[in-house]
Amino acid sequence: MPENIPKDELLTVIASEEPEKIKLALEQLHPSEIADVLESLPKKERDILWKLIPFNDMGDVLSHAQDPVRAGILEQIPAVEVAEITKSLDADDIADILNDLPDNVLDDVLLSMDIQDRQRLASVLSYSDNTAGGLMNPEIVSVRADVTLDVVSRYLKQKGQLPDQTVSLMVVDRENTYLGVLPLAVVLTKNQEATVGEFLVSEINFPADTPAIDVAKAFEQRDMFSAAVVDADNKLLGAITIDDALDVIQEQAQHTMRSMDGLADDDMFAPLLVSAKLRALWLGINLMAAFLASYIVGRFEDTIQNLVALAILMPVVASMGGVAGSQALNITIRGLATGQITKANSAILIKKEVGVGMLNGITWALVVSVVSFFWFNNFALGVIIGLAMVINLIVAAFSGVVIPLILKKIGVDPAIAGGVVLITVTDVVGFATFLGLAAVYLNI
Amino acid sequence: MPENIPKDELLTVIASEEPEKIKLALEQLHPSEIADVLESLPKKERDILWKLIPFNDMGDVLSHAQDPVRAGILEQIPAVEVAEITKSLDADDIADILNDLPDNVLDDVLLSMDIQDRQRLASVLSYSDNTAGGLMNPEIVSVRADVTLDVVSRYLKQKGQLPDQTVSLMVVDRENTYLGVLPLAVVLTKNQEATVGEFLVSEINFPADTPAIDVAKAFEQRDMFSAAVVDADNKLLGAITIDDALDVIQEQAQHTMRSMDGLADDDMFAPLLVSAKLRALWLGINLMAAFLASYIVGRFEDTIQNLVALAILMPVVASMGGVAGSQALNITIRGLATGQITKANSAILIKKEVGVGMLNGITWALVVSVVSFFWFNNFALGVIIGLAMVINLIVAAFSGVVIPLILKKIGVDPAIAGGVVLITVTDVVGFATFLGLAAVYLNI
Numbered sequence: 104m105p106e107n108i109p110k111d112e113l114l115t116v117i118a119s120e121e122p123e124k125i126k127l128a129l130e131q132l133h134p135s136e137i138a139d140v141l142e143s144l145p146k147k148e149r150d151i152l153w154k155l156i157p158f159n160d161m162g163d164v165l166s167h168a169q170d171p172v173r174a175g176i177l178e179q180i181p182a183v184e185v186a187e188i189t190k191s192l193d194a195d196d197i198a199d200i201l202n203d204l205p206d207n208v209l210d211d212v213l214l215s216m217d218i219q220d221r222q223r224l225a226s227v228l229s230y231s232d233n234t235a236g237g238l239m240n241p242e243i244v245s246v247r248a249d250v251t252l253d254v255v256s257r258y259l260k261q262k263g264q265l266p267d268q269t270v271s272l273m274v275v276d277r278e279n280t281y282l283g284v285l286p287l288a289v290v291l292t293k294n295q296e297a298t299v300g301e302f303l304v305s306e307i308n309f310p311a312d313t314p315a316i317d318v319a320k321a322f323e324q325r326d327m328f329s330a331a332v333v334d335a336d337n338k339l340l341g342a343i344t345i346d347d348a349l350d351v352i353q354e355q356a357q358h359t360m361r362s363m364d365g366l367a368d369d370d371m372f373a374p375l376l377v378s379a380k381l382r383a384l385w386l387g388i389n390l391m392a393a394f395l396a397s398y399i400v401g402r403f404e405d406t407i408q409n410l411v412a413l414a415i416l417m418p419v420v421a422s423m424g425g426v427a428g429s430q431a432l433n434i435t436i437r438g439l440a441t442g443q444i445t446k447a448n449s450a451i452l453i454k455k456e457v458g459v460g461m462l463n464g465i466t467w468a469l470v471v472s473v474v475s476f477f478w479f480n481n482f483a484l485g486v487i488i489g490l491a492m493v494i495n496l497i498v499a500a501f502s503g504v505v506i507p508l509i510l511k512k513i514g515v516d517p518a519i520a521g522g523v524v525l526i527t528v529t530d531v532v533g534f535a536t537f538l539g540l541a542a543v544y545l546n547i
Numbered sequence: 548m549p550e551n552i553p554k555d556e557l558l559t560v561i562a563s564e565e566p567e568k569i570k571l572a573l574e575q576l577h578p579s580e581i582a583d584v585l586e587s588l589p590k591k592e593r594d595i596l597w598k599l600i601p602f603n604d605m606g607d608v609l610s611h612a613q614d615p616v617r618a619g620i621l622e623q624i625p626a627v628e629v630a631e632i633t634k635s636l637d638a639d640d641i642a643d644i645l646n647d648l649p650d651n652v653l654d655d656v657l658l659s660m661d662i663q664d665r666q667r668l669a670s671v672l673s674y675s676d677n678t679a680g681g682l683m684n685p686e687i688v689s690v691r692a693d694v695t696l697d698v699v700s701r702y703l704k705q706k707g708q709l710p711d712q713t714v715s716l717m718v719v720d721r722e723n724t725y726l727g728v729l730p731l732a733v734v735l736t737k738n739q740e741a742t743v744g745e746f747l748v749s750e751i752n753f754p755a756d757t758p759a760i761d762v763a764k765a766f767e768q769r770d771m772f773s774a775a776v777v778d779a780d781n782k783l784l785g786a787i788t789i790d791d792a793l794d795v796i797q798e799q800a801q802h803t804m805r806s807m808d809g810l811a812d813d814d815m816f817a818p819l820l821v822s823a824k825l826r827a828l829w830l831g832i833n834l835m836a837a838f839l840a841s842y843i844v845g846r847f848e849d850t851i852q853n854l855v856a857l858a859i860l861m862p863v864v865a866s867m868g869g870v871a872g873s874q875a876l877n878i879t880i881r882g883l884a885t886g887q888i889t890k891a892n893s894a895i896l897i898k899k900e901v902g903v904g905m906l907n908g909i910t911w912a913l914v915v916s917v918v919s920f921f922w923f924n925n926f927a928l929g930v931i932i933g934l935a936m937v938i939n940l941i942v943a944a945f946s947g948v949v950i951p952l953i954l955k956k957i958g959v960d961p962a963i964a965g966g967v968v969l970i971t972v973t974d975v976v977g978f979a980t981f982l983g984l985a986a987v988y989l990n991i
Contacts, residue, residue: 114891135768143887145895167768256735265732268772270714287731288709291700323797324579324611326790328712328772346770349793353767356800357881371882375899379906382874386867386907390914393866401859401922407851414858415845418865418974419837426833430826438815443587447558451589455819462823463830470834478845530862 113140117152125155134163142172145372150179161188166196171373174203182211190220193267195240195347198227202237226340235318236311238351239332239341242266245273246299248282253295255285268344270328274303281308281331281339308333311340315351320442322348355440385523392527396421399531403538406545412479413541416488419471420537424495424529427463431456431503432525436517439507453504460500464493483545491537499529557584561596569599578607586616589816594623605632610640615817618647626655634664637711639684639791642671646681670784679762680755682795683776683785686710689717690743692726697739699729712788714772718747725752725775725783752777755784759795764886766792799884829967836971840865843975847982850989856923857985860932863915864981868939868973871907875900875947876969880961883951897948904944908937927989935981943973 116128117140129137129152137156141149141164153176156164165173165188177185177200185204189197201209201224213221223241230236244265246255255272259265271284283303293302308331309318322330322345329344373381400407400417407414435452438444444452468489476485506524507517560572561584573581573596581600585593585608597620600608609617609632621629621644629648633641645653645668657665667685674680688709690699699716703709715728727747737746752775753762766774766789773788817825844851844861851858879896882888888896912933920929950968951961 114889118891133769135770139768139885139887143889143892145892145899259735260737262736264736268770269732270772287735288713291703291731291734292706292708293704295704323793324583325577326579326712328714328790345789345793346772349767349789349796352793352797352800356796371878371887371896372899375902375906378899379903382871382903383907383910385874386870386911387914389870390863390867390911393863394918396862396866397859400862404855404859407855407858411848411851411858414851414855414861415841415848417858418840418844418862418978419834421862422837422840422970422974423830423834426830427826430829434815441583443583443815445558445587447562448587448589452815455589455816455822458819459823459826462819463827466827467830467834470831474838526866530866534862 114143117144117148120151122155125152126157129156129160134160135167137164138167138169138172141176142169142371146175146374149175149372153179158188159191162190162192162196162200165189165200166192170203173200177203177208182208183215185212186215186220190216193240194223194227194242195238195341197224198237199232201228202232230311233315234311235309235313235315235332235343236340238315238318238343238347239311240266240344241341243273243339243342244269245275245279245339246285248274248276248300248303249298251296251298252290252293252302255290255299256295259290268329268346270344271304271306273331273339273342274299275339279338281333281337284329284331306330309343310335316355318343319348319351319355323352388523389526392523392530395527396530396534399534400538403534403542406538406542410484410541410545412475412481412484413538416475416484417534417537420488420491420495421530421533423467423471423492424499424533425526427460427496428499428503428525428529429522431460431500432507432517432521435504435507436521439511439517444508449504449508453501456500456504457497460496460498461493464496467496468492484541487540487544488537491533491540494536495529495533498532499525502528558587561588561592564595566599569596570601573600573604578604579611581608582611582613582616585620586613586815590619590818593619593816597623602632603635606634606636606640606644609633609644610636614647617644621647621652626652627659629656630659630664634660637684638667638671638686639682639785641668642681643676645672646676674755677759678755679753679757679759679776679787680784682759682762682787682791683755684710684788685785687717687783687786688713689719689723689783690729692718692720692744692747693742695740695742696734696737696746699734699743700739703734712773712790714788715748715750717775717783717786718743719783723782725777725781728773728775750774753787754779760799762787763792763795763799767796832967833970836967836974839971840974840978843978844982847978847986850982850986854928854985854989856919856925856928857982860919860928861978861981864932864935864939865974865977867911867915867936868943868977869970871904871940872943872947872969872973873966875904875944876951876961876965879948879951880965883955883961888952893948893952897945900944900948901941904940905937908940911940912936928985931984931988932981935977935984938980939973939977942976943969946972 113128116124132140137160141152144152149172165176168176189200201212204212213224216224226241227237227239244262246258269287271286274282274285276282283305285299285302286304289302306327307321307325311332311334321327327345329342331342332340334340434456435444438452471492472485472489475488476482502525506528507521510517510520510524557572560568576584581604585596588596593616609620612620633644645656648656657668660668670685671681671683688706690702713731715730718726718729720726727749729743729746730748733746750771751765751769755776755778765771771789773786775786776784778784878900879888882896915936916929916933919932920926946969950972951965954961954964954968
């Protein structure tokens with residue numbers, strides 16, 4: 104990318120603490136880049152930088168910042184100022200920001216707006232920001248199907264401008280019922296005597312309560328640039344553009360990655376205590392799982408006492424099961440997220456993953472058996488650890504597919520809870536089979 | 548989404564193996580949805596379904612399919628047919644597909660095309676598909692800055708149509724030097740006597756060798772719908788549209804998630820042996836790490852012999868370190884991927900993460916100490932395990948940040964190798980501190 108100030112350089116300017124220099128640097132940045140810099144800063148520096156951002160950019164910067172960062176900034180701005188700096192944004196972006204405010208502050212902000220802006224917002228705010236209604240921009244240009252392109256052209260000239268990122272006009276009938284879209288390219292290239300109806304594209308549309316993630320997927324699949332949002336009677340409410348879909352996909356991807364470690368919406372520079380608390384819960388759940396595994400090991404105290412080699416080797420069995428299980432788990436979580444796993448093919452996936460688990464179980468069990476045999480000069484031990492590994496890797500592969508399927512069925516996000524449940528299974532099964540087989544076959 | 552056949556139902560139709568029924572169902576689907584269904588099928592069913600897809604949709608289906616799935620299908624199509632089914636696609640989409648072909652087949656496909664199509668492709672194929680040049684569509688409509696909007700309007704009417712997804716015209720000078728973009732909305736709404744130059748938007752542009760991921764990020768940050776690709780002399784080569792950026796972001800997100808388990812580009816229904824081989828490598832690396840941890844435990848054989856409780860509790864210390872470390876690791880990998888971690892702030896992140904590790908280490912160490920004390924009725928054991936846990940969680944948090952930073956510096960993808968290196972560290976440190984402290988302070 105040309106002409107960008109490298110971020111490191113900018114952070115050096117910020118570190119210089121010279122307000123004039125910082126202001127000059129900020130003026131050269133796109134609001135989204137300023138938001139990005141804010142996210143890279145610890146809380147204190149973040150608050151200082153915020154005050155130096157050009158007033159006209161503040162709204163745009165807020166709309167590009169991630170939720171926890173935005174919430175931290177909003178806490179410090181009076182309601183009147185929030186109304187002021189968001190004034191120039193699209194209604195969907197304003198709604199997005201206002202959704203981060205506590206209810207009482209939200210009311211104050213709405214009261215500080217003029218009545219027109221407030222009405223403009225009302226329709227978007229009445230939908231959850233995770234739905235098509237919350238993503239839509241209610242400011243759309245619609246035309247009727249029975250007019251000629253010439254009429255449309257003259258109407259647009261008269262308007263003098265279109266909302267940002269308009270790529271199509273919405274086509275409706277006399278009762279505002281949604282009929283389809285008319286790409287701007289058509290108005291520019293086709294015979295002006297033709298009617299709108301002749302070139303109407305019947306693109307997919309979304310009821311206002313469609314989940315945002317489904318909207319985003321449809322955009323991605325169909326290479327659409329904009330789509331209509333309609334109410335239950337198919338009346339046109341607004342339009343969603345592809346840039347909103349892109350934001351949803353980006354957020355979703357980050358959320359899935361984060362939730363795999365119980366990090367939820369952890370902001371990189373959230374205050375120490377906030378981060379520690381968010382993660383402590385997860386460590387606590389893991390601790391219970393770990394104690395369960397310890398309890399299993401404890402049942403074989405005498406066996407270990409007689410052959411300490413078992414204690415030395417047991418982490419290998421558990422760890423290999425954990426990795427093999429995670430591989431199947433992640434394939435499954437991804438498949439569920441993209442909708443590629445359905446009732447019809449989950450049995451095939453289980454069969455395949457168990458096959459992979461068995462194959463890799465046997466392969467590596469041979470290696471582990473040989474190493475263990477030579478290490479402890481104990482043939483039976485080599486056989487037992489090999490057997491335990493094959494069993495654990497098969498169980499791990501099976502669990503890696505089945506656990507997320509079950510979690511999803513009972514309404515728990517597999518990306519959040521899948522890992523800890525799986526590791527509990529692979530640890531318990533790994534320790535129990537290895538030590539159990541040893542107790543039986545080594546006669547100890 | 549309205550009118551969609553639920554995928555489960557379609558898969559049932561496919562299972563019926565009645566070609567006519569399947570063909571009918573396929574006709575109602577968008578090519579991207581057919582691609583999605585293909586990805587949900589095991590290899591055998593996939594090949595059967597492919598042959599039933601309407602000929603005109605085949606190119607679009609291929610362009611929407613994921614790389615490994617696409618490569619599997621391409622293997623079975625003769626070069627002449629590849630040329631035929633991709634004919635109607637945009638040059639960037641064709642290039643994307645052809646890049647999956649072996650070199651000798653690629654040559655055959657190019658020879659089967661007519662000369663015009665081949666030339667159209669040459670410019671895109673000369674760039675890697677991970678660059679702006681590989682993403683661009685060379686078929687663009689450009690206008691000169693000194694003509695009036697009226698001239699542009701008449702030129703467009705005469706053309707009669709624009710390439711799919713044109714939202715702006717590219718503005719160039721007499722020597723084809725890129726100057727900026729002219730949104731279609733401007734041509735439609737502004738005074739026709741004005742010149743193009745008056746409304747030219749100087750949007751960011753990309754040299755052809757810009758990495759695709761940087762292009763995608765810029766699109767996401769700047770809410771652009773299209774941008775120009777230029778050569779070293781700033782001559783216009785083509786245009787990238789936001790739908791291409793969206794694909795890049797989606798692929799990147801999936802790739803990061805997959806590579807965290809060494810799954811690389813594993814296709815859900817890749818043949819058993821292919822999947823097993825891809826993952827076996829990863830299990831092998833983990834095995835070496837596990838044996839290293841076992842070796843450490845082995846050094847304390849006598850200590851364990853004297854107090855088997857140590858073997859029972861040691862998995863708890865290692866496991867808690869693993870989870871705490873992964874939390875820091877994932878925050879860091881994500882920060883590196885989004886570019887939010889830089890030289891200037893990595894020290895702050897390390898300090899913060901170590902703080903979180905210490906805080907959570909102390910919290911859970913207290914719990915573990917008390918449980919261990921009551922379980923084995925051994926006060927010293929309780930103190931030692933608590934101490935070991937605090938040390939391991941601090942080391943884990945520190946390693947979670949530092950390991951990916953080092954890996955990145957030496958050119959290894961942290962998302963691929965970070966996890967196994969981290970677990971090696973937390974296992975080794977966990978076992979060594981716990982058993983080591985026990986050996987020293989329990990005098991055994």
